[in-house]
Amino acid sequence: MLIKGGNANSAVTQVLRDVYALKKPYGVLYKKKNITRPFEDQTSLEFFSKKSDCSLFMFGSHNKKRPNNLVIGRMYDYHVLDMIELGIEKFVSLKDIKNSKCPEGTKPMLIFAGNDFDVTEDYRRLKSLLIDFFRGPTVSNIRLAGLEYVLHFTALNGKIYFRSYKLLLKKSGCRTPRIELEEMGPSLDLVLRRTHLASDDLYKLSMKMPKALKPKKKKNISHDTFGTTYGRIHMQKQDLSKLQTRKMKGLKKRPVERITEDLERKSKRIKKN
Amino acid sequence: MEGQSVEELLAKAERDEADKLQRITVHKELELEFDLGNLLASDRNPPTGLRRGEPPPEAELRALARDNTQLLINQLWQLPTERVEEALVARLPEPTTRLPREKPVPRPRPLTRWQQFARLKGIRPKKKTNLVWDEVSGQWRRRWGYQRARDDTKEWLIEVPGSADPLEDQFAKRIQAKKERVAKNELNRLRNLARAHKSRLPSSAGMHPTGHQSKQELGRALQVARVSTASVGRFQERLPKEKAPRGSGKKRKFQPLFGDFAAEKKSQLEMLRLMNSKKPQLDVTRAANKQMREEDQEEAAKRRKMSQKGKRKGGRQGPGGRRKGGPPPSQGGKRKGGLGGKMNSGPPGWGGKRKGGQHQGGKKRK
Numbered sequence: 101m102l103i104k105g106g107n108a109n110s111a112v113t114q115v116l117r118d119v120y121a122l123k124k125p126y127g128v129l130y131k132k133k134n135i136t137r138p139f140e141d142q143t144s145l146e147f148f149s150k151k152s153d154c155s156l157f158m159f160g161s162h163n164k165k166r167p168n169n170l171v172i173g174r175m176y177d178y179h180v181l182d183m184i185e186l187g188i189e190k191f192v193s194l195k196d197i198k199n200s201k202c203p204e205g206t207k208p209m210l211i212f213a214g215n216d217f218d219v220t221e222d223y224r225r226l227k228s229l230l231i232d233f234f235r236g237p238t239v240s241n242i243r244l245a246g247l248e249y250v251l252h253f254t255a256l257n258g259k260i261y262f263r264s265y266k267l268l269l270k271k272s273g274c275r276t277p278r279i280e281l282e283e284m285g286p287s288l289d290l291v292l293r294r295t296h297l298a299s300d301d302l303y304k305l306s307m308k309m310p311k312a313l314k315p316k317k318k319k320n321i322s323h324d325t326f327g328t329t330y331g332r333i334h335m336q337k338q339d340l341s342k343l344q345t346r347k348m349k350g351l352k353k354r355p356v357e358r359i360t361e362d363l364e365r366k367s368k369r370i371k372k373n
Numbered sequence: 374m375e376g377q378s379v380e381e382l383l384a385k386a387e388r389d390e391a392d393k394l395q396r397i398t399v400h401k402e403l404e405l406e407f408d409l410g411n412l413l414a415s416d417r418n419p420p421t422g423l424r425r426g427e428p429p430p431e432a433e434l435r436a437l438a439r440d441n442t443q444l445l446i447n448q449l450w451q452l453p454t455e456r457v458e459e460a461l462v463a464r465l466p467e468p469t470t471r472l473p474r475e476k477p478v479p480r481p482r483p484l485t486r487w488q489q490f491a492r493l494k495g496i497r498p499k500k501k502t503n504l505v506w507d508e509v510s511g512q513w514r515r516r517w518g519y520q521r522a523r524d525d526t527k528e529w530l531i532e533v534p535g536s537a538d539p540l541e542d543q544f545a546k547r548i549q550a551k552k553e554r555v556a557k558n559e560l561n562r563l564r565n566l567a568r569a570h571k572s573r574l575p576s577s578a579g580m581h582p583t584g585h586q587s588k589q590e591l592g593r594a595l596q597v598a599r600v601s602t603a604s605v606g607r608f609q610e611r612l613p614k615e616k617a618p619r620g621s622g623k624k625r626k627f628q629p630l631f632g633d634f635a636a637e638k639k640s641q642l643e644m645l646r647l648m649n650s651k652k653p654q655l656d657v658t659r660a661a662n663k664q665m666r667e668e669d670q671e672e673a674a675k676r677r678k679m680s681q682k683g684k685r686k687g688g689r690q691g692p693g694g695r696r697k698g699g700p701p702p703s704q705g706g707k708r709k710g711g712l713g714g715k716m717n718s719g720p721p722g723w724g725g726k727r728k729g730g731q732h733q734g735g736k737k738r739k
Contacts, residue, residue, distance in 0.1 A: 155475040155476075174473070175475070176473055176474065176475065176476075176477070177475075177476055177477050181473060207412060208412070209412040209413075209414075209442065209445055210411065210412060210413045210414070211413075211414045211415075211416065211438065211441045211442060211445065212413075212414070212415045212416065213416040213418075213420060213437055213438075213441060214416070214419070214420055215417050215418070215419050217415065218417065227415075228470070228472060228473075231411065231413060231470060231472065232472050232473075235411050235412070235413070238410070238411075238468060239465065240464065240465055241455075241457070241462045241463065241464050241465065242412075242462065242463055242465055243460050243461065243462050243463075244449070244450070244454065244461050244462070244463050245460065245461065246460075247412075247446075247449070250438065250442050252434070252437075252438040252441070252442075254420065254429075254434060254437065256420055256429065261429070261434060263434055263435075263438060265435070265438055265442075267442070272396045272397050273389075273392075273396065274397070275450060276397050276446065276447050276450040277397075277446070277450075278396045278397055278443070279439055279442050279443045279446055280439070281435055281438055281439050281442065283431075283435070303473065305477075306473035306474055306477075307471055307472075307473050307474070308474070308478055309471075309474075309478075310478045310479065315467075
């Protein structure tokens, strides 16, 4: 859901249009301007999300205090879960870069660089939000030749550099190809402004997975403290006399010995009886 | 010589291999974290080459991106692949990053009828063995399914029980019984499902989807249909043998047995007083309503007679003067207390309905 604020300028509008182009079949871009302030009043956003059944949104606006503002957020049960405000410092749009673009609806690859993404809670939520936003639909198989583009986020000096590249697979002699990148899509330099993150328990509630989706524990496998994996195998009862072992030719009984053994066994039986 | 050239060849081959691998290997201090289900890679290395006060040049960002992407692609190419319609397709694992859900977890479904019963009685599911000993074939067979242990569909001989009709087809009977059991099972399953989704359909108005309904249910459905007209069933005619339903009138409300003692005392004393008094008691409104109803009925009867006679005699006027003006000379009893004003209750449209130009003066008593 891509919404324009009451005072969105051309740069912000272009950003929204580019993101819409990236997310083509799964996004909805509202043409009209909506005079709301997401950080003060969330009811209109929730209403929109209920009507269009979208839970991810991006809201663009511009004013003197916060120029080129972009609010990216997600919903849980049609109520706002997280909202992060980002300021756009530099923007190069899709049409400014004269290259061939990739077809719509391809699943992008996401790469996050920089250790800032794990340091603060804000950045961690931002990372999870960006993953949620830009990853495509979940698929179980993917055509290897169909991996077309990469979105690369670098966190550096308090800024986040968002670049998108088209992938070129070159021959490398072995099976895995060599990658060459070509700048394709929108590139943004973002700075983190305000955040409205969900409280811990709401976040925990939203992460709750139903029992069916929980990863199934494998039975009969255990690990010990040293890292060794132990497994348990259940076998049927075996007839050990018919067990197939290695045949040592040297230990084979010679016919003379076998006859004597038989005689001994017979005599034992007679004795018992 | 030859030995040397063989060695040289081997060395050259090795160098070539190394070169090839070099083209795709990337050296990083910290390994990247991969989530292949989401096609995601996280690089934890601090970008040392770029750590300056100014924004990094595009070329450096691109080089970093290229390295990271190469590593991700290497990982992806190691996944198990299969060939689907002349394209090479890799099977992705499940995504490992936990992301919050869009909608809340669905609520647990309500228990089915059997589950409720079992819970009540404390019945627990009995663990059954997978295989059952089959005498006929002399082996262990599964409990149900293909080649099951006691399969009665494969019997070639069924004894006719003593109580049954000798000409009945026992095989067909068995098949029919099975079909009925399956249908009943299916019905119960659908009912459980409907209960789980709370989809009660009021539009079917008491009619059962399968048609098996009891007499009472049908009667109730019929009554509901009758009453669902614009005039709440007042002008619905009954079928020739249809009986009026029992208990469809106004429900009488009774006072509770142990209630207000003061009110009870008061009502009992009032009743005694009425019984002892000599004068008969009169409820004015009830009397008036009763009178009005009697008059309406008489008039309706008259109208019917008039219309019949009119049809037979072809338009001649019926008995003239006897127009309903005042009250018929009536019985005593319930007439006390100023009923005059209320007796002018003849139907106002009566005059207008008369045929011909009959003199409308008549005995119109005001």
